[in-house]
Structures are given as C-alpha cells and as structure tokens.
Amino acid sequence: MADESEKVELEEGTLLLALEHENLEEFRKTFLDQHPYDQAKFFIKIDAELRMIVYQFLSPNEMATIFENIEIDNDEYEMYLAEMDPTFAAQMIGKMYVDDAVDVLNELDKEQVTNYLKIMDDEAAEDIRELLHYEEYTAGSIMTTEYISIHAHQTIHSAMQILKKEAPNAETIYYVYVVDEDNKLVGVISLRDLIIHDDETMISELMNERVYSVNVMEDQEEVARKIMDYDFLALPVLDNEKHLLGIITVDDIVDVIDEEASEDYSKLAAVSDVDSIDRGPFSAARKRLPWLIILLFLGMFTASLIGRFEETLNKVAILAVFIPLIAGMAGNTGTQALAVAVRRITLGDFEEESKLKLIFKEAGTGLITGSICGIVVTIVVFIWQKDIFLGLLVGISILATLTVATIAGAFIPLIMHKLKVDPAVASGPFITTINDIISILIYFGMATMFMQYLL
Amino acid sequence: MADESEKVELEEGTLLLALEHENLEEFRKTFLDQHPYDQAKFFIKIDAELRMIVYQFLSPNEMATIFENIEIDNDEYEMYLAEMDPTFAAQMIGKMYVDDAVDVLNELDKEQVTNYLKIMDDEAAEDIRELLHYEEYTAGSIMTTEYISIHAHQTIHSAMQILKKEAPNAETIYYVYVVDEDNKLVGVISLRDLIIHDDETMISELMNERVYSVNVMEDQEEVARKIMDYDFLALPVLDNEKHLLGIITVDDIVDVIDEEASEDYSKLAAVSDVDSIDRGPFSAARKRLPWLIILLFLGMFTASLIGRFEETLNKVAILAVFIPLIAGMAGNTGTQALAVAVRRITLGDFEEESKLKLIFKEAGTGLITGSICGIVVTIVVFIWQKDIFLGLLVGISILATLTVATIAGAFIPLIMHKLKVDPAVASGPFITTINDIISILIYFGMATMFMQYLL
Structure with missing residues (x-):
C-alpha cells in the first residue's frame, strides 16, 4: 500500500x-x-x-x-x-x-x-x-439540523431501522437523540450502546437522561469548551424551552478551536489574521498597515511625551540610553500578564469573584519580578556607569514600571471582558503603548525630580 | 429537564x-x-x-x-x-x-x-x-492500542459480531480497520457503512482501500493537522512496514491542538506556559522571571549600543525622543512577520521551495509598509518639529528599519525550523531584541553621518 x-x-x-x-x-x-x-x-x-x-x-x-x-x-x-x-x-x-x-x-x-x-x-x-x-x-450559526432522533418507547430494533434509513443524510449517527412528542430532548443514546445491547431492549431503559446540551444563543467558544472537556463527538442544541433544534459535531468544533486560537495569537502579534493562505506582498501589506499606522501614531504620542522632557535630556543625555530598556521591560511584563489573563478568559474558567483575586495576584507577581529585576539593573548600571544614583534611578524605575505594567496587563483585558469586547483585541499594541507611557512618565518624572544627584 | x-x-x-x-x-x-x-x-x-x-x-x-x-x-x-x-x-x-x-x-x-x-x-x-x-x-506517544480490526474476507455479519464483543474496551468503534494476516493495514470501514449495508456483504467489497494513516514516529502536530483537515474521528498509526500499531482518536487531538496553540501563544508573549490553573504570585513570578531576566540583559546590550552614540546624543538630544518609536515599530512589524511565519510552519503547509518565496514576499511587504509609514512619519515630524532634516532622518530610518525587521521576522523562524528548533521559541524576545539593535544601528548610524544637517 x-x-x-x-x-x-x-x-x-x-x-x-x-x-x-x-x-x-x-x-x-x-x-x-x-x-x-x-x-x-x-x-x-x-x-x-x-x-x-x-x-x-x-x-x-x-x-x-x-x-x-x-x-x-x-x-x-x-x-x-x-x-x-x-x-x-x-x-x-x-x-x-x-x-x-x-x-x-x-x-x-x-x-x-x-x-x-x-x-x-x-x-x-x-x-x-x-x-x-x-x-x-453562536451555537445556532454552526449547528446542523441533520441529526437522528427517536422516541423513548421504541425498541433498539426499531431505532436501528430509523438509523439505517437516515444514516446517509445525517451528519453523525454515533449519537441518537431521544425526544418526546413535543420534540423536547429527554435523553441520548450512543450507537455503541445500541449495538452492544439486545434488540428488544427499550430505549427508555438504556438511554442516558443526563444529556449535556447548549442553548442556541450560546457563544461558539463555550460550545467548543464543552465538547473538548467532555470529549463529546456531538452536542445537541436547544432553544429556551428545551426543544431540540440541531447538533454541533466535533469536526466543526475543531475548526472553531483552531480559529479562536489563531485569532488570539494574531491579535497578540497585531496582525488582522494569520492564515495559511499564500498572499502577495501588496495584499499582506494591506492587512498589516492598519495596525502599523495605529501603532505609529501611538508611538508618536509617546515620542511627544519624551519631548516634554527635552530639557532633562539636554542636561543628562545618558538618560536616553535606558529608554528602550525600561519601555521594553514594561512591554514584556505587560504582555505576559495580558496573555495569562486573555487565555484564562478565553478558556472560560473564570468566575466573577476571582477577578479581584487575579488583579491582586498580578500585583504581587509584578512586585516580586520588579524587585528582582530592579536590583539586578541597579548593580549592572552601577558597575557599567560607575554612578550609583543613575543605577538607583534606573533600578527603581524598573521596579515601579514592572509592578504597574503587570497590573495593567491583567486589568485591561478584564475591563474589556466586562464591556463585552473580545479581550484579545486589546492585547499587543494597546498594552504596549499604555506601558510605554507609564514607564516614560515614571522614569523621566523621577529623573527630573532627582536631577541634582545626576549632574 | x-x-x-x-x-x-x-x-x-x-x-x-x-x-x-x-x-x-x-x-x-x-x-x-x-x-x-x-x-x-x-x-x-x-x-x-x-x-x-x-x-x-x-x-x-x-x-x-x-x-x-x-x-x-x-x-x-x-x-x-x-x-x-x-x-x-x-x-x-x-x-x-x-x-x-x-x-x-x-x-x-x-x-x-x-x-x-x-x-x-x-x-x-x-x-x-x-x-x-x-x-x-510523536504519534506513538499519543496513540492507543485499543482499536478494532477485522479481515477483508469476512462478512458484515461476522464483523459486527467482533465489534459487539470488543466495543466495551475499544476507544472507538466508529472506524473498523481491515488488516491482512501479517497485521498490515489494507483498508478501513466505518460503522456507518457496516450498518447501512446488507449483512452478507463481504468486507472486501465495501472497505475503503485508500486509508490515510500516520507513521508512529510522526510529530503529533502533523497528526492533528491531518485529522483536522480530513475531519477524521480517528487515524491509524503504522510502523515503517505498514503494520497497524494503534489509533489516535479525535478527542486526544483536540487536546493537542489546544496545547500547541497555547504553546505558540505563550512563547509569543514570553511566558513559559499560560494555563488555566490558578497559581500564587510567587509561583507565577518564578515562571516569568527567567524570561524577564534574559530580556533584561538583552535590553542592557541594546542600551550599551545606544551608549556608544552618547556623543551624538549630547549634541542633538531631540534624537532620543524617537528611539522608542523606531524601536517599537521595528518590534511590531517583526512580530507580525514572525507570527505569520510561525503559524505557517506550525500549520505544516510548507514546502521547501516556498521558503525563498516567503522571504521575498516579506521583503516586498516590508518595503511597502516601510515606505508608507516612512512618508507619514516624515510629514508628522516635519510639522511637529519644523525640521525637514530631522523628519527625513526619522522617516528614512523607519523605511529601512521596517524593511529589515520584516525580513528578519520571517527569516529567523525559518532558520530555526531548518535547525529543527521549534520556531515559536524564537518569537517575542529574540526577534524584538534583534530588531531593536538593527533599528538603533540604522537610526544613530544615519544621525551620526548626517550630523551637520541636524545641528
């Protein structure tokens, strides 16, 4: 073969x-x-x-x-x-x-x-x-109506007859749904059970009455999460009165998972979508330019902020050397906190009460990482520049920046989530700019305040 | 209910x-x-x-x-x-x-x-x-040996007997694999087909001889890709002699897809892993610090590079204002190109010949986005600072930086892939630092060269 x-x-x-x-x-x-x-x-x-x-x-x-x-x-x-x-x-x-x-x-x-x-x-x-x-x-937008349904008062034999007849058109025959006369879902039975058991057994004896289902208006990510967690091959979709409307099969869910992951990833990288389709440079540039232009203007805003400290810079040019370091570290730690928060929100295992807990945890994390990085930086800058005040300035800036940036990284997606905006949208660009601004204000603010020690 | x-x-x-x-x-x-x-x-x-x-x-x-x-x-x-x-x-x-x-x-x-x-x-x-x-x-590490196999010279009736007997222990009964006397895979038949057709039909008449399979040593991402593309519920795993060793089912693959996507995402954000498990701040800090420390030293290197241009900075302090803008734009465009390349490599639809094409395409994309952003920046800086030379300096730096950074963003993961390193490892930190260095060399190199126009 x-x-x-x-x-x-x-x-x-x-x-x-x-x-x-x-x-x-x-x-x-x-x-x-x-x-x-x-x-x-x-x-x-x-x-x-x-x-x-x-x-x-x-x-x-x-x-x-x-x-x-x-x-x-x-x-x-x-x-x-x-x-x-x-x-x-x-x-x-x-x-x-x-x-x-x-x-x-x-x-x-x-x-x-x-x-x-x-x-x-x-x-x-x-x-x-x-x-x-x-x-x-929504679940309704990805479901199909080509499912097989039977009644509880049938035998396996008669259920199998229906199954054989409908199999060619059904999207899956591996779960058969049991409905009452109003088409309300009352149970589910797998083809595996139908095959193992005796032909004369009643469906009502065998069916599982604890059926997991989703509401037709539910978000497709929720549906994906349920199918993944429970390893279902399909999930029934119901309206508010529990009528069976359709089913969603695992193959459609696999696409959803892949799409959603790609989407989160793309947004972190500030590309509209990262797909596998080969495009020419013009088409690629058209897709990336909107982000770049936004980022450009955000960057100009940051630049204008530094411009306000031109006088400080004129006096102590060495300060400029550490701008990318501090802004970069703020961006890095913010992105880390953001990624954790976005993933947790996407994964859906998020209760209202635990939001505050997340913020406190991130504040703690920021304080710890900030302290350690701050100490390291102070020592390195002191050895390099032989200036303990400069070392302390950069070190304390890193400490303050990392703490604030970490909190911001977790806080912003939570707010987005509250406002029903997909938190992944915020990611890369937004968080980085906010953290650039925060870090520059902290760094130059402190430098201007303690100028006399630096001269 | x-x-x-x-x-x-x-x-x-x-x-x-x-x-x-x-x-x-x-x-x-x-x-x-x-x-x-x-x-x-x-x-x-x-x-x-x-x-x-x-x-x-x-x-x-x-x-x-x-x-x-x-x-x-x-x-x-x-x-x-x-x-x-x-x-x-x-x-x-x-x-x-x-x-x-x-x-x-x-x-x-x-x-x-x-x-x-x-x-x-x-x-x-x-x-x-x-x-x-x-x-x-590898495929071998995620496969299970609990599959059902039959022979081609059986009837549906006798195959169904085997199926009924083995169903309670098999991971899936929805595909039945057909093997020869040496246990080499020769075909596959779905339970759907077994049910629809007449009991006396021979398996050989009905089975699909075009069976997709994976080698036991194949990477699990490849397996995931195949199952997703072809919407399989399971895929047989073979050794080099085509003996049937096991099967991989879609529910395990769903986990792989989710894991791999999380992994790529985490690496882009420079976190070791972004999971849903709640951790304390110390444990979170311990996970993130290694990245932050590496990034800190990379940032110090960039700072030392700017330090070499201290003289230039002393003369024209305004130059410092645009450092975060230029470095940031290089990072952004590099990350975009990187994300596209990493996703394409991960998705697996990548042929040797098309690598050069990707680089050329990215070079084109970088040139287009660089030109447009460069022109915008030149105009904005000119209006803001009333200095056409400064505008041109920043604009041309952006053009050059964006072009080089875009190429680097696509090139580095391709090299990683060639070296059999997971390209996602390279992502965030590595690319950003390289692009910081490139952008600073370009910007200050040009500034030092054309100093007389700026004074």
Whole structure:
C-alpha cells in the first residue's frame, strides 16, 4: 500500500491531463476516488479555465462535497459561485450539509442569497432559511439540523431501522437523540450502546437522561469548551424551552478551536489574521498597515511625551540610553500578564469573584519580578556607569514600571471582558503603548525630580 | 429537564455531605451517575482527607475513569498516586485506556513506573510497556492500542459480531480497520457503512482501500493537522512496514491542538506556559522571571549600543525622543512577520521551495509598509518639529528599519525550523531584541553621518 498522500500527489498529473483533454471518464474515475478534502485542495489549485470544465464534469451533489471540505477565504466563495451557472450553484448549495451551506450563504449579499434560495428545491431552502437568521459565532450559526432522533418507547430494533434509513443524510449517527412528542430532548443514546445491547431492549431503559446540551444563543467558544472537556463527538442544541433544534459535531468544533486560537495569537502579534493562505506582498501589506499606522501614531504620542522632557535630556543625555530598556521591560511584563489573563478568559474558567483575586495576584507577581529585576539593573548600571544614583534611578524605575505594567496587563483585558469586547483585541499594541507611557512618565518624572544627584 | 451543569452543581453538596458522613451508598449513587469529566472536576476540588475516603469508596476501575478525564498539572499525578495504596494505584493504572495510562506514567520516576508495572496484571503491563518507549510528541506517544480490526474476507455479519464483543474496551468503534494476516493495514470501514449495508456483504467489497494513516514516529502536530483537515474521528498509526500499531482518536487531538496553540501563544508573549490553573504570585513570578531576566540583559546590550552614540546624543538630544518609536515599530512589524511565519510552519503547509518565496514576499511587504509609514512619519515630524532634516532622518530610518525587521521576522523562524528548533521559541524576545539593535544601528548610524544637517 503506497502512502495515501503520495498517491494523491501522483494523481494530480492524471487529473490535470484529463481536464485539459476534456476526458470526462478518466477525470471522474480518479477524482471521485479521492477523499473530499483532497478533491477540494485540487479544485482550489487549478485555474478558472479548468474549473469551468470541472463544473461540467461533476453533479451539483459532487460539487457540494467539495464545497463542504474547502478551506478558503470567505470572499472566495463568491468568486467560485459567480463562475457557475446559477441553477447549478443553487442546486449545489441545496445539496450541502445545511450548516456548511449557511456558512457559504453568510458570505453573500442578501439579494444573492434570496436568488439562490428561490431556485433551490423548497425543502433545502427551508432548512437553510431556518438557520440563516442565527447570529454569527453562536451555537445556532454552526449547528446542523441533520441529526437522528427517536422516541423513548421504541425498541433498539426499531431505532436501528430509523438509523439505517437516515444514516446517509445525517451528519453523525454515533449519537441518537431521544425526544418526546413535543420534540423536547429527554435523553441520548450512543450507537455503541445500541449495538452492544439486545434488540428488544427499550430505549427508555438504556438511554442516558443526563444529556449535556447548549442553548442556541450560546457563544461558539463555550460550545467548543464543552465538547473538548467532555470529549463529546456531538452536542445537541436547544432553544429556551428545551426543544431540540440541531447538533454541533466535533469536526466543526475543531475548526472553531483552531480559529479562536489563531485569532488570539494574531491579535497578540497585531496582525488582522494569520492564515495559511499564500498572499502577495501588496495584499499582506494591506492587512498589516492598519495596525502599523495605529501603532505609529501611538508611538508618536509617546515620542511627544519624551519631548516634554527635552530639557532633562539636554542636561543628562545618558538618560536616553535606558529608554528602550525600561519601555521594553514594561512591554514584556505587560504582555505576559495580558496573555495569562486573555487565555484564562478565553478558556472560560473564570468566575466573577476571582477577578479581584487575579488583579491582586498580578500585583504581587509584578512586585516580586520588579524587585528582582530592579536590583539586578541597579548593580549592572552601577558597575557599567560607575554612578550609583543613575543605577538607583534606573533600578527603581524598573521596579515601579514592572509592578504597574503587570497590573495593567491583567486589568485591561478584564475591563474589556466586562464591556463585552473580545479581550484579545486589546492585547499587543494597546498594552504596549499604555506601558510605554507609564514607564516614560515614571522614569523621566523621577529623573527630573532627582536631577541634582545626576549632574 | 434541568440544565445538566446546574444539576452537577447542586449535587456537589450532596457528595461532600456523603463523604463527610462516610455514606458510601449515597456517594456512589450520586457520583457514578455523573459524567466522568464532572467526577474528575469534583475529585480535584476536594481536599486530601476527603480524597482518602473516595479511594475507599471507588473501585480501581471507577478511579481509572476519573483519571482518564482529569485535567491537572503533570506533577500533580504523582501527588495523587502517592496518596493511594500502591496496589490500588497499580490496578487503577492498569484499568485506564492505555494511552492515558502512559501519559500518567511518563510523569513518574523510572523506579516508580517499574514498581507499578510489577504489581499490575501482566497483560495491562505489557500493553503499557509497548507504548512507553515512544518519544514524547510523536504519534506513538499519543496513540492507543485499543482499536478494532477485522479481515477483508469476512462478512458484515461476522464483523459486527467482533465489534459487539470488543466495543466495551475499544476507544472507538466508529472506524473498523481491515488488516491482512501479517497485521498490515489494507483498508478501513466505518460503522456507518457496516450498518447501512446488507449483512452478507463481504468486507472486501465495501472497505475503503485508500486509508490515510500516520507513521508512529510522526510529530503529533502533523497528526492533528491531518485529522483536522480530513475531519477524521480517528487515524491509524503504522510502523515503517505498514503494520497497524494503534489509533489516535479525535478527542486526544483536540487536546493537542489546544496545547500547541497555547504553546505558540505563550512563547509569543514570553511566558513559559499560560494555563488555566490558578497559581500564587510567587509561583507565577518564578515562571516569568527567567524570561524577564534574559530580556533584561538583552535590553542592557541594546542600551550599551545606544551608549556608544552618547556623543551624538549630547549634541542633538531631540534624537532620543524617537528611539522608542523606531524601536517599537521595528518590534511590531517583526512580530507580525514572525507570527505569520510561525503559524505557517506550525500549520505544516510548507514546502521547501516556498521558503525563498516567503522571504521575498516579506521583503516586498516590508518595503511597502516601510515606505508608507516612512512618508507619514516624515510629514508628522516635519510639522511637529519644523525640521525637514530631522523628519527625513526619522522617516528614512523607519523605511529601512521596517524593511529589515520584516525580513528578519520571517527569516529567523525559518532558520530555526531548518535547525529543527521549534520556531515559536524564537518569537517575542529574540526577534524584538534583534530588531531593536538593527533599528538603533540604522537610526544613530544615519544621525551620526548626517550630523551637520541636524545641528
């Protein structure tokens, strides 16, 4: 058995050739044998001309599978759809798993969505309409309605019949949900249990009545956290009256976790998004410039602050030498405290009462790290510059700066969280600037006050 | 139906009371009805005295379930095990899923491991020994040997018999692996397919021969990437001769993704690890100080570099005002480029040839962002200080700095990757210092050269 990835690579040539020669049979034979993710990778690699042939060679259903597995930027969906015949595109969307279909439609204009839904067959259109109105990043926006539900007063045998019938269309068949006559969730049973137990056992005897679920309005991060903690393969989504609306499966959650982690990371680095898609320098520059320009003006503000101490600087030029050191240390310790706070908030294990505790803890941490770094700096500067006053000035500045910067690093994301702003937004740039300002005020303030000892 | 999380919270009181009154029956009734993750959460919350009662109230098998679901720091495993009777502890480890058992044993001394394996029943000990020697962070270290395998010349009916028998012990029953007489992997079949199709169908007719797999030595990040991309619930692990050794399930991968993302994030923020466990300020300070001390000395080096330009500074004190701006901008743009490179390397979609392309792209991006920021700065400084030469000096410094810093940000992680060092290690501190140095050399170098225009 050759390695699967190698095989897929080898088949790329065959596929390209088949498309160029418009050899339908050869293309379909090789292509449809591949995993949908590999199909999607091939599809986004080829150019528009060849894609036009693919649209002719595949059915809407086959294209739907590709679209379910595609990993592209949101605006690229529109491009691909525009290339297709509108009827073909509408049929394809109708054939997709409804959660994926909604993801695609969410990227289009309202008008376009209405058009596609009009052409689509009614049942699919209705399923999609139901999901379309959920707000982004909520459980409702990532759930699918293609689950399997049974009733408590059935036997395993009759439940398995339903399962066999619905398996081809369900997103997962590994959990089966038990609902009452009002479609309220009353239990869950795993396929594992259905298989192990006797055919005549009643579902009510076997089902687990302690079902974890999420509300349809819940944040997707909460959902991800629950699935991760409890190692679920899927989680049911309920409305406020406990009606079963849909399910969220682990594969969608894996994407959420990856996205959210990338997002936190990107924000700490002050990039709008760090993705794997290869871009040209202009497109990359366009994405990074907004941050850089903001940071530039924040930096100018800091510069103007130093400018106010020009007189002090004129008298004791050596002070300038330590500006990057002090500002840098403030930035570093602030970022550390910030990262801890942001992660804790993201991870969600955060109770109201413990916020104050976090601030106190960070104040303590800042005081300890500040004292130690301050002592080290005092000694090093004294040895280097042979000036104990300069050493003390820099050392005490470091102590004060580190303490304040650490508290600020923890405090700001907590405030953001309170204000319902994603705390990760604040990260890198904001905290660094605040800490630059704090450190410069402390350093030059003290230097100006104790000028006579430095001259 | 009350919300499950609320119910668990209410039961906490019942459980505590039952333990305090040593009411075995009440405790077991409530506790064993909970989800293992909730059991684990309760267990790590209570104090040592009550834990001693739990060890008496539960069987090794029941404790094993808790330990499989526990989320604690690695050194805490040792503490809990030390509390238990050694025979009880050994039996418990023997009852755990073998991958989880190995995770626990990896945290202990060699001697302790040998002792536990000696007391344990032989079959369990052997399974564990087999997995213990795989290197950390490889596929082998996170796989489990509790999979289900069948042969191609069986019918669905006979395969289902095997499945029913092995289901209680297997980590997943949703994929069944098909092996030949040498235990080489030849195919895979999903439980979904087994259920949908006729009982008399031969496995060979139905199985998918294009099985994605990973080598036992492969990095766990690669495994995570594959499972995420292809939406697998499990992935088989093979040796170099394609023998089936074990499987890795999606729930373990979710943890890997979360860990790796946290790791990258932590390193960008220069903290050793950002976890959700609450620590005191001393413990937090101890974790952050090593980074801060390193950064402090790197900062002193930068300061000494500026010290060499003291004469220039003495003549034109205003130069000092722009040090944080220029160094800060270099740090920002470097971190952006670094984050993009690190994420791309972590995500694994990186071919040898494209490295040069990335560098060129980043050089282009740096030139574009540098030019725009440079022009903005020149104008602002000119308006503010009414000195076109100073404006040009700062502007050109920004242009040069941003270009070089962007290239450095992309180049350094690539070199790290080449040297087989985790590129995320380099991030924050390293890149910022290099860029501080570069920016100061450029800025003061130019200032000293064109001194006559500034006076």
